[in-house]
Structures are given as C-alpha cells and as structure tokens.
Amino acid sequence: MLNHYPLWKYIILIVALTIGIIYALPNLYGEDPAIQIIDTHDTITNEKVLVKISGDLQKNKILTKSIGLKNGAILARFENTDIQLRAHDILRNALGDRYIIALNLKPATPKWLEKFGAEPMRLGLDLRGGIHFLIQVDMDTYLSQLREQIMDVLSSDLNQQNINNFSIQKIDSAPSCLLIIFLEDSARHRASKYLSSSHHDLIFQNIRNNCLKITITQDRLKAEHEYAVQQNICILRNRVNQLGVAEPLVHRYGAYSIVVELPGTQDTAHAKEILGATATLEFRLVNLNTNINNTKDNYLPRDSEIKYTRDGRPILLYKPVILTGAHITDSTASKDEFNRPQVNIILNSSGGNIMSKFTKYNIGKYMATLFVEYKESAKRDAVGKSILTKTEEVINIASIQSQLGNRFRITGLDNNYEARQLSMLLRAGALVAPIKIVEERIIGPTLGTENIIQGIKSCTWGLIASVIFMISWYRKFGLIAITGLLLNLVLMVGMMSLLPGATLTMPGIAGIVLTLSIAVDANVLINERIKEEIKNRHSIQQAIYKGYRGAFQSIIDSNCTTLITAVILYVVGTNSIKGFAITTAIGIITSMFTSIFGTRAIVNLLYGGKKIKKLSI
Known part of the structure; x- marks a missing residue:
C-alpha cells in the first residue's frame, strides 16, 4: 500500500x-550562580563547616536555593549574581585564608533529568562568561635547561671513556652552543671522534686552544620547541581538569603561545595560581664525601652543587638527577603516623625501575627531594619580556633504608594546603618549559x-x-x-x-x-x-x-x-x-x-x- x-x-x-x-x-532551566568552598587544611570539608557557613548566610539574611556537600566541597547556589557576590564577600571575611571560596556557575537541571544523565549544552566563553588567558612558553629558559641536560650527558659519556681533564661551559652569545675545553689536543681528538659517532643531533667543531665547540642542530631545536609547546598544552589541560572547570578550552596560539579559556569560572586568582605554577620535584643524592663547611672560595666538586633547605641550611647535592616529576603518575595528600602532612607518590614503570635500581645500590646513603619552581619577577629583559626567577629548596632528606619501588612518600611540608597543592600539580604533571601569563580577560x-x-x-x-x-x-x-x-x-x-x-x-x-x-x-x-x-x-x-x-x-x-x-x-x-x-x-x-x-x-x-x-x- x-x-x-x-x-x-x-x-x-x-x-x-x-x-x-x-x-x-x-537547556530551558539555565544556570545558577554558585559558590564552591574547599578547606585547604583538610582533604574533605566536613559537616561542621557546612553548618557554620549556613549560619553565617542566614545571619546576614542571604537566601540560598540549595547548599550541601558535593565531592568533598561545599556548594551553595543562589538566585542571581548580586546575591552570589554578597555571599562571597561575607564568607571570605568569616572563613579567612584557610578556605578557597570560588565563584562559579552550575546547571540548574532538575533531579529527575539528572537521573537520565541529561545536562545542558556546553556553552563557550562568549555565551557563558568566564576567564581567558593568553600564556607564553618561555623558550629561552627551556633552551637553557636543554643545554644543561646535554652538558650532563656529554660529561657522563666522556667520563665513561676515561677522559677526565676537561670543562664544559655555555656560550652566552650563542644560546644553542656549548664549549668543551681540554688540557690536551689528543683528548679533544678522542672526545670529538667518540661523541660525534653517538650524538647525531649535535655538530662538533674543533677550534683553537684545544676547544671543542658543540652546536645543537636546527632539526633538534625545532623538535624540542614543538615538544615543549605540545607537552605544556597537555599538562595545562590536566591542570584545568584538576580545577573542576566544565568545558575548558586549551589550544595553541601562534608559535609559542597557548590560549586557555575557562567558561563559568570567576575566580581569576585561583585559576592563575594553578595554571601558572611551574613546580616540580627532583630527587638527588646527597654528597657526604665533601665537608661543605670547609669549602673555600666557593670551590666545589665538579659533580656537585649547593642547595638550601627551608630554614636556610646548605646541603651539597650531586648534580645528576635520579628522577623528576615527569615519572609521577599519581600523587595524593594525606597525613603520616605523627599527623604531619605528606604526599604519597606513584611512579610509572620506567620511573619505578630507575628508583628500584638506584636505591638497591645506594642503601645507607641519603636522598634529597628538591622542590623547583619558576616565578615571575618584576624585572624585564631588553625586549620587554618578564624575567622568570628559579627558586629551589630541599624539602626532604631521607636515608635509603631499603630498595624502593614505584611507591613512596614525601614529608617535610609545612601544612596540609601545601601538600594538597603539590600533590595536585604532580598529578597533573610538571610543565616541560616555564610559562608566563601575558594576558587575562574576564568575560x-x-x-x-x-x-x-x-x-x-x-x-x-x-x-x-x-x-x-x-x-x-x-x-x-x-x-x-x-x-x-x-x-x-x-x-x-x-x-x-x-x-x-x-x-x-x-x-x-x-x-x-x-x-x-x-x-x-x-x-x-x-x-x-x-x-x-x-x-x-x-x-x-x-x-x-x-x-x-x-x-x-x-x-x-x-x-x-x-x-x-x-x-x-x-x-x-x-x-x-x-x-x-x-x-x-x-x-x-x-x-x-x-x-x-x-x-x-x-x-x-x-x-x-x-x-x-x-x-x-
């Protein structure tokens, strides 16, 4: 028919x-202006804090659509942004610095629709409002770090070939070049022949006075630049996920810039703190063979350098890094048996193997945890770019009592908030190259x-x-x-x-x-x-x-x-x-x-x- x-x-x-x-x-129900409250001194915000916040809001005659605990944080919803901002000011004065009080927008979807997993359309920054960041990758600092890594590798290779009488230094006028100075021409000849056969991404050139000039090839520089930007994009995405922002946008902008858009987010300070943080960890062996108090005229062994603890005490560490935060797959904040903050670390398979082999042959020695961070300074270079300053401090020194695996813990932190922040950054990943926030806009x-x-x-x-x-x-x-x-x-x-x-x-x-x-x-x-x-x-x-x-x-x-x-x-x-x-x-x-x-x-x-x-x- x-x-x-x-x-x-x-x-x-x-x-x-x-x-x-x-x-x-x-999509017919819209979004509620909301405030999210997290206790920085504890892993989970408790019921007592909820009761206190409810009492403070009622005392100031601020009505909420709803308030309760969700995923370890307190979430309060309001009728409009005016009430939201009033509540934010009151709670910030009442709770102090112990709590993160973040402004946000949350979907007003009814409970019966949430049972079906129904959510409103994800709105972009131009429709929802939020924060826009333009972030620049500091390639100069990254290139300097790359040269230091190459210096360590070349030094190790030469030592393995029993070539010891040399010194490696950077050439300030040529950011992609290094210089190795030998005492004898024969040593330079042996080194040049061996290194050129194993490092094809480096150019070796004999120059006068028994010197060997090393230049990083353009292909290697291009690949490193691309790696730094792409890896930072991945890490920033992980950090945005840690912020709990819905529908974030992280994408490349130009050669060395990244755009981050956080729809619905209104707390610029907290977002900058998480995105701009460049903290990572380095695990190094403590040099106990040299008495640091007897060193004169800053003379130190070539393989060691001085770092300082938080109380200003100098510690002599070997330069080679056993392990970095790049091998960390998970980290959580908790408390040890003495109720002190600690960070529990889980390494990937390669990191676990490195730690296992190292601790197996160094039982009885001391291993230091070095906290490394890049911060913006008030200084600018000739071009007008902000100069980043590198800060390092030893946060933990532990005796290697037995062979370690892919799980261990870090102590020596000041408070629970610091432990939470460090664990979050390590979980999200350490930035490959430092970054600078060069532009921010609030829509x-x-x-x-x-x-x-x-x-x-x-x-x-x-x-x-x-x-x-x-x-x-x-x-x-x-x-x-x-x-x-x-x-x-x-x-x-x-x-x-x-x-x-x-x-x-x-x-x-x-x-x-x-x-x-x-x-x-x-x-x-x-x-x-x-x-x-x-x-x-x-x-x-x-x-x-x-x-x-x-x-x-x-x-x-x-x-x-x-x-x-x-x-x-x-x-x-x-x-x-x-x-x-x-x-x-x-x-x-x-x-x-x-x-x-x-x-x-x-x-x-x-x-x-x-x-x-x-x-x-």
Whole structure:
C-alpha cells in the first residue's frame, strides 16, 4: 500500500523524539550562580563547616536555593549574581585564608533529568562568561635547561671513556652552543671522534686552544620547541581538569603561545595560581664525601652543587638527577603516623625501575627531594619580556633504608594546603618549559546572557519568517514542514547536549540558523515535487509517493556536499569555525532525518491509505 509506514518506523520516530526532548529540556532551566568552598587544611570539608557557613548566610539574611556537600566541597547556589557576590564577600571575611571560596556557575537541571544523565549544552566563553588567558612558553629558559641536560650527558659519556681533564661551559652569545675545553689536543681528538659517532643531533667543531665547540642542530631545536609547546598544552589541560572547570578550552596560539579559556569560572586568582605554577620535584643524592663547611672560595666538586633547605641550611647535592616529576603518575595528600602532612607518590614503570635500581645500590646513603619552581619577577629583559626567577629548596632528606619501588612518600611540608597543592600539580604533571601569563580577560556572565538572547532572537525570527512563508505558500503541507522544522531544532539541541565534546558558541548559533534554512529547503524540494506530480495527472497517493521518492536523491546530494564542507571546516578551521562546523554537521544529520523520515511519517498518518481528491499544498 502506498504511503503507509509500518508500526516499527513510528516507534523509532517516537523513541528518537523522546530522547531528543529529554536531553534538550535541561537547556530551558539555565544556570545558577554558585559558590564552591574547599578547606585547604583538610582533604574533605566536613559537616561542621557546612553548618557554620549556613549560619553565617542566614545571619546576614542571604537566601540560598540549595547548599550541601558535593565531592568533598561545599556548594551553595543562589538566585542571581548580586546575591552570589554578597555571599562571597561575607564568607571570605568569616572563613579567612584557610578556605578557597570560588565563584562559579552550575546547571540548574532538575533531579529527575539528572537521573537520565541529561545536562545542558556546553556553552563557550562568549555565551557563558568566564576567564581567558593568553600564556607564553618561555623558550629561552627551556633552551637553557636543554643545554644543561646535554652538558650532563656529554660529561657522563666522556667520563665513561676515561677522559677526565676537561670543562664544559655555555656560550652566552650563542644560546644553542656549548664549549668543551681540554688540557690536551689528543683528548679533544678522542672526545670529538667518540661523541660525534653517538650524538647525531649535535655538530662538533674543533677550534683553537684545544676547544671543542658543540652546536645543537636546527632539526633538534625545532623538535624540542614543538615538544615543549605540545607537552605544556597537555599538562595545562590536566591542570584545568584538576580545577573542576566544565568545558575548558586549551589550544595553541601562534608559535609559542597557548590560549586557555575557562567558561563559568570567576575566580581569576585561583585559576592563575594553578595554571601558572611551574613546580616540580627532583630527587638527588646527597654528597657526604665533601665537608661543605670547609669549602673555600666557593670551590666545589665538579659533580656537585649547593642547595638550601627551608630554614636556610646548605646541603651539597650531586648534580645528576635520579628522577623528576615527569615519572609521577599519581600523587595524593594525606597525613603520616605523627599527623604531619605528606604526599604519597606513584611512579610509572620506567620511573619505578630507575628508583628500584638506584636505591638497591645506594642503601645507607641519603636522598634529597628538591622542590623547583619558576616565578615571575618584576624585572624585564631588553625586549620587554618578564624575567622568570628559579627558586629551589630541599624539602626532604631521607636515608635509603631499603630498595624502593614505584611507591613512596614525601614529608617535610609545612601544612596540609601545601601538600594538597603539590600533590595536585604532580598529578597533573610538571610543565616541560616555564610559562608566563601575558594576558587575562574576564568575560562577565551578563555579556554571555546578552549573546544568548541575541542568538535566540535570531533563531526565533528565522523560524517566524520560515513559518510565514511555508504556511502561506504550501498551506497544510507548509504546516507539516514547520512541525518537522521544530522537531529538527529539538533534536539538534538534544544531540548538542548529549555529545561530550560539543560546545556551543556564537558561530555555533549561526550554524543552527543555517541548518534550519537547509531543513526548510529540503521540504521545499519535496512539496514542489509533489505539486509537479499532481500537474502530471498522477493520483494524490502516487504524487505523494513519487514526490518524496524523487526529492530523496536531491536532498541526499545537497546535504552530503554541505556535510563534507562542514567536515573540512572542522579539520582546518580555528576553534570558532569548529563550533560553526559542529552545529552545521549535527543540523544536517537531524534535518535529513526530520525532512525525509519525520514529515513523511506525518503525511502518511494523515493521508496514507485514504481516498483524497485534493491536497492542501
């Protein structure tokens, strides 16, 4: 029978629409201004603090929509941002520095929708408000670190070849060059022959006075620069995840810059503290063979250097680093048997092997934990760039009592907050190269709300224009097309809310408006084809059947070419263009479903199997 759908097709349509409606509904409820409170001196914020905060808010006549414990933190929701900011000021004065009091925005999704896992669409910074950071990777410092690593490797290689009478130094005028000075020309000849055969990414050049000049190749420098930027991007993403920010955006900008956008976040200070931190750990062996108090004129063994503890006590450490924070896969803050803060470390397999081998042959010796951090100073270089200062302090010295594996602990920290911060940074990863925040912008939620209102207005006026045209031109079939258009919008919003990586931005709203017009275009093709079949004196049922069948191929072709364009835009475009491409691609898929399958189901339900003399088209 023509124009008749089996029951299973209607069931599929109803199920798809039901799922779309459920996952689109959370977008109607918006977001609540919220405050998140974390105790920096304890791993979990307790009920007593919750009672105190509730009492402080009630005493100052501040109403909350809800307040409670969630994931070890207190979350309070408010009606508007004015109440949120008042509550923030009151709680900051009442609780002091012990607590992190962060401003945020949380979805106001009802509990019954949360049971389905339904959440609102992830909004970009231009719609939701938040913080924008432009971060610059300090390649000069990274290159200096790279030269130090190469110096250690070359020194170790020469010592293994019994070449001892030499000194390695940097060439200040050439950032990519080193200089090895030998006492004898024969030693230089042996060293040059051996090193050039094993280090193909270095250029060795004999110069006067028994010197060997070493230059890092351009390919090696390029690869190192790329590695530093990409690795820092990965680590910053991990740190953003530790902040608990929803839908963050971390991407490369130019050669050595990174953009970090944190939608919904309003606490700039805490975000800067976590993102800009460059803390890492180095584990080194303590040199007990030299009495540091007897050293004169700063004479030290070539393989050792002086570091200081927090109380200013000098410690002589061997230069070779046993292990760095790069091998740490997990770290947690807790307390030891004496109720003192500690950080529990878990190493990866290679780090565990290194630690196991080292401690096996150094039982009875002392190993120091060196805390390394780069901080911005008030000084600037000739170009105007801020100069980073390197601070180092020994936070722990422990005797190696037995062979260690991939799990151990660090003590010697001042308080629980420091332990929590250090464990979080180590868990997220240490930055490969230091960074500097060169620009920060706060986009208020008011501006985001205005953008959303403008976007809704554009969609609404587009729909109104489509409704007027379709109904006036195609009458009842125009009304069916508009019904399919509304279903298409619901499915688009539902899919955008359901996809984990999709984020709606202003260009994304433009993509929604565009796909609504594409959906109308598909129905125009179908309706015009039906009218053409009627003019060719086919029966009403045959005209409907041939109209949908004839327009099917044209709709598929046109939508596929648009879909290919959207994919290309996503692959080669910037982040704003990607937002446009995602919504366009999703809209194309849903429009084909509603135009071909959805409206056909309505037409079949109204006209299928019936004797009809005239169509309202």
